[in-house]
Amino acid sequence: MNESLAIILTIVVGLAVIGGFIPVLLKARRNSQNYTGPRDANDPASLDGDGSFASSTGTLLEDRPETLAPASETAVEEVQAAPTLEKPLPVEGRLVRLRARLSKSNNALGKGLLALLARETIDEDVWEEVEETLLLADIGTDSTMELVDVLRERVKVLGVRSPEHVQAMLREELIKLVDPTMDRSLNIERHEDRPAVLMVVGVNGVGKTTTVGKLARVLVAEDKDVLLGAADTFRAAAAEQLATWGARVGVPTVRSDVDGADPASVAFEAVKAGIEQEVDVVMIDTAGRLQNKVGLMDELGKVKRVIEKQATVDEVLLVLDATTGQNGLTQAKVFAEVVNITGIVLTKLDGTAKGGIVVAIQKTLGVPVKLIGLGEGADDLAPFDAENFVDALLS
Structure with missing residues (x-):
């Protein structure tokens, strides 16, 4: 009888103990699901009893490979969306x-x-x-x-x-x-306390903005730290186009958010930023101008004067379309009078009969052709070399 009573008491006590633990376990389970703080998936505390991960909102994610795929895909997309810098050709x-x-x-x-x-x-x-x-x-x-x-x-x-x-x-x-004796080097060496400043000028449609973008690639290939100034404020897409060129090689662009802003002000701010950021070269893209429009040409002179309030302009490159022939020579004369051209960039010099413009411009202005472009590719711009040019013509 005593033994039977002892067994019954043991069973009762055991059931009581088990009954007491069940609410505790359920409460712990609920706490795990309702936790809204940060969780580390690698932390055992964030694992539920069934081995699944608890999200920060309490939603349970089954621990299966396919449920983790969306997170991985998102991470890849974010990496791909980040700008990938291009490496310009040497x-x-x-x-x-x-x-x-x-x-x-x-x-x-x-x-x-x-x-x-x-x-x-x-x-x-x-x-x-x-x-x-x-x-x-x-x-x-x-x-x-x-x-x-x-x-x-x-x-x-x-x-x-x-x-x-x-x-x-x-x-x-x-x-x-x-004339291989002409100095065709670009004046792009940084000064002790400021960057070298380079302006690019020319008439409408010769490819100034594209030339600035391609030249930025040339300088980046030579390990120069470059900043661009979008002073072509008359053409709506010019600043965006220039910024896109720069972004491809990690070069920043100073631009105005206001259409038709004063180009001299934009140029001034670009040079100021270049000084503050201690870059090597600041390149200023200017609006296309007709050489017979006095007001526009005067404004170009103003841009140069405003820049020189804080830094000298070390290089003024005139972009010419080689296919325009003698008309390009007329353009060169007018621009040289306004901003003191230091070098010529010939675009579209693709082997047409107009290649002799190299000789005519240099002889008339005493200014060397410094760069040539032979195509539309991003790296189709290169320093001009007299012997290489002639050898190509005769090969």
Whole structure:
């Protein structure tokens, strides 16, 4: 009897103990689900009894691979959405590529002269064709006469006109005309207390903004710290276009949020920011102007004067479309009078008969062609080299 009573008491006590723990467990379960604070998935405390993760809102996520996929995909999308900086091509590689492109193009200058001077008999008719070829190439009247006189004399003395001799002779004389002695380096070295400042000018439609963007890539490839100034405030998309070019290589752009803002003010702020941020080069993109519009040209002069209140303008590059020929020479003269051009950028120099504009501009202004563009690619801009240019024409 006593034994039976002891067994019954043991069972009662056991049931009481178990009954007491059940509410505690349920309460703990509810607390886990209702917790709204931060949770670390790697922390055992954030694991529920069934092995699933509790979110910060208390919603349970089953611990299966497919339920974790959305989080992983989101992370990947965020990384992909971040701007990926492009790595511009080295300058050396550009020169080789541009030379190859020019040599394969249908240039009338080098090929035409080679064909004419390699004839068995060179009479007055041939020399007239030589003159015409040079004039069509926009070399200019004075340079054409000078080159023809030299070629006449050399052919007369040489006597033999094998292709090798003709090419060597033409190469020497054309290189002299293009003038390898001119300083074609860009003035882009940072000063002790301020950056180098570079302005890009030109008429409408020659590709100034694109040239600034491509030149930024050239400078970044040379490990320069660059800042852009969007002082073309008349063309609605110009600032956005410039900022896009800069963002591709990690270069910031100073711009105005107001359409038609004072370009001189934007240029001033860009240079000021460049000084404060201690960059190497500040490049200012300006609005396209017609060379016969006095007011616009005066405003361009104002931009330069305002910049020089805090820093000298070290380089003024005039962008010209090589296909415009002698009209480009007229443009160059007017711009040179307003802002003191220090260098020329020739775009679309893709082997057309207009390649002689290089000679004409340099001879007229005494200003070197410093950069050339032969295509629409982001890295289709390279420093101009006289010997490489002539070799490409004659290859």
